[in-house]
Amino acid sequence: MIDKIKQFLFSGSEDMDLQDFIDLASIGETNLVERKSIRLFDDLNGNKDKIKEKLSQAMSAFGNYTGGFLLWGVDDNSGNIEEGVDNNFGSTTIKEWLEDILWTCCSPSYKDYSVKKVLKDSKYLYAIVFGRSSLAPHQANYGQNKYRYFSRVDGKSKPIDGVLVRDIFNREENAELEIEPQLIANGGLNGELVLDLKLHNISNISAEKVVVIMTLSQQVINGSRGGPHVNLSQDKGQFNTEIVYPKLPKDIVGREKIKLNEFDEVNCQFLIVAKNMPLKEVNFKFKKEANRYLVQRFYIARS
Numbered sequence: 001m002i003d004k005i006k007q008f009l010f011s012g013s014e015d016m017d018l019q020d021f022i023d024l025a026s027i028g029e030t031n032l033v034e035r036k037s038i039r040l041f042d043d044l045n046g047n048k049d050k051i052k053e054k055l056s057q058a059m060s061a062f063g064n065y066t067g068g069f070l071l072w073g074v075d076d077n078s079g080n081i082e083e084g085v086d087n088n089f090g091s092t093t094i095k096e097w098l099e100d101i102l103w104t105c106c107s108p109s110y111k112d113y114s115v116k117k118v119l120k121d122s123k124y125l126y127a128i129v130f131g132r133s134s135l136a137p138h139q140a141n142y143g144q145n146k147y148r149y150f151s152r153v154d155g156k157s158k159p160i161d162g163v164l165v166r167d168i169f170n171r172e173e174n175a176e177l178e179i180e181p182q183l184i185a186n187g188g189l190n191g192e193l194v195l196d197l198k199l200h201n202i203s204n205i206s207a208e209k210v211v212v213i214m215t216l217s218q219q220v221i222n223g224s225r226g227g228p229h230v231n232l233s234q235d236k237g238q239f240n241t242e243i244v245y246p247k248l249p250k251d252i253v254g255r256e257k258i259k260l261n262e263f264d265e266v267n268c269q270f271l272i273v274a275k276n277m278p279l280k281e282v283n284f285k286f287k288k289e290a291n292r293y294l295v296q297r298f299y300i301a302r303s
Contacts, residue, residue: 037073073120198255
């Protein structure tokens, strides 16, 4: 998903294909995807303040996090893709208006964003792609939470406390690693369920002596061996996986694939540490629904 953010952010195109929009919306609300109804734009003049507040909080949150997508055009209740709106707005367009407003949404301002038009039946939806800002932390400039810092927590843009704000201030001095798990049904050579783990170095410096410890609440690992960086062990009914990288340079992705047995629901904890990075704890719930495996991130803690 982080690779997809970079792809759309630097594509140079003003548009996003409808299918790409649908694919992103189908992921649901995550720390990297926020969905909003386009119906506020039916009366843009009357709803300017509401839109500015939502934009301000999202821009602060995504800029202070690792970037992400704000999708305008998804029904709040059903999650269905909505009918679009006309792009014209007075003497300008909605896209141009959004671009102008975004520049004023945060303090300090940052330019790591791109507004994409999405054509649907001669009307338009909008996708705003936010990058991870090197100028963070950013305060929201509009709404009741003006001057508050936001980040992405539990799939929402939420105000954050002083500890996380301090962490963001220091992130250009420390390495920053982000774990991205994906469950792939029939991903193995023999049709096994595969856990595809990506470890992104999203900072501007190399991470030194990286160790990732993954703990599963039940034994679902299929086999006793992992990749060249993976060590597997079992303790008190939990299955532990240790992934070690001597160095992970910036913009490099460490990737491991681990075969799993079928399951209905399992909790997974990642402890990520490096010589030049504070301990980071990330927790996920892996859940099977129908024929799909869902990954839900439910909290983050730091030392």
